[in-house]
Amino acid sequence: MGLALVRDAEVLGAEPFFHEFIAGMERVLVPLGVPVLLQVVATIRQASDRMRAWAAQGQVQGMILIDLLPGDERVALVGELGMPTVVIGDPVTAGGLPAVWTQDEVAMNDVVAALVAGGHTHLGHVAGPAEMAHTIIRRRTFNAAAAGLGVRTTTFEGDYSEAAGVRAVTTLAGIDDRPTALVFDNDVMALGALHEARRLGLAVPADLSLVAWDDSALCQLADPPLSAVSHDVQALGELAGATLAEVLSGAPPRVIMTAPATLVDRGSSI
Template sequence: MPAPATGPQARPQQGTPVGLALVRDAEVLGAEPFFHEFIAGMERVLVPLGVPVLLQVVATVQQAADRMRAWARHGQVQGVILIDLLPGDERVALVTRSGLPCVVIGDPVTAGGLPAVWTQDDVAMEGVVAELVAAGHTHLGHVAGPAQMAHTIIRRRTFEAAAAGHGVRTTTFEGDYSEAAGVRAITALAALSDRPTAVVFDNDVMALGALHETGRLGLSVPADLSLIAWDDSALCQLAVPPLSAVSHDVQELGELVGHALAGALSGAPAGTVKAPPARLVVRGSL
């Protein structure tokens, strides 16, 4: 397949997909509503243009890079979406060398000059910490996503800096977006003599695992412990008690990425689109 056309007269190639090589454990992906909603939002924009989305789930970053090389070598896709990048990620250089149109879901620094849609996780985390402090919490917990991911680093650093700015203490736990990670965090937290009174989780599945474990351990939510999820899926709203969540419209994010990718396929100049930052929605767990 010839390289995609560029310039003002370029158009997406109907019938040729754009690729998303997603590094995820299959079990975690099956339980995580985020990507179902995200891809639905992208397809709302791209499918009417005749551009399907090709999703490939892989186990490692290296496998994702290998898959993208194969896509480019065999002309199987006309563009790619990059998400959950690492600092200095090899996939950025790979896409740049290949010339494939691309959109990064991430901060502009990690995107390395590629078109990006940035969810402003730093702004959202600053707002969450401020609201928790205003609610009277003086010791905050954070259950982070995979430690090597750039957006995890941004959230963790912002959480710690914002808490320090308000003069409150922090305890951080490592997670991997799985329900089991939420259970492990609460088990570790329950063993502390001086534990946080509010915990922010980097996704909804970990928060739900934590909620189930608090009941098993005899902790009351929110009387003993407040729980806050990130990504406000229907699972948060149906939980008992309903989970407070750092909420943004994931399908709208997918639409923003779809429009950005359509622009990249048409030769539009690289730039960064800032999605509206997520905001804390208070429910029964806070």
């Protein structure tokens, strides 16, 4: 099974999500004689080139697509290659391919509602890469949910790196009427923000509440422990592996909606 992942290698090394996701896939696929082949690349074009090479050389039996863009060229490519494929993401981006979707919009609605119930009237979202379909969904849902509850929002651009979390808090500290809570699109950015808040003398959560996405040991071991949108990433990997195994056996494509992630309150939010 091939996964050509468009990521900065340094960011990937610090991000627990894909380590756990791949571990879950391997738990299902390796016993079936389908090893997982991961290639980290810098651009979508490089990912497409790698996928073509895998298909031409017969190196993989199927592929996983993740972090797609709207109208992503890779969806059409796997059709041209005749390659069994599963999309991890919004079915709208999957172009009829089998898909596993974590219903990020449901989780984001719940996070916004919880923060507003906690008394916050100005919320910030530290987003992942702006072009990714799931980033667009989270951002749109965040803004719509906040508007529906009558609170303001500020968006900070991010790239999943610790430095992006640092930049968000540095920027926030210069805003007179700043957000009192930040929601991050991954855990690494939230950790960067936690460290920068401490450096700037902002108390967490008294001055600034922080909520990470994709709960991990990093969140649980932080000081204070980070509140997080939590789901079992290894179980998601297992589901992706099982869905690909179905496709390889000739099963018709289907869309699987997983249970939405849930907010786990810890010491970083009020």
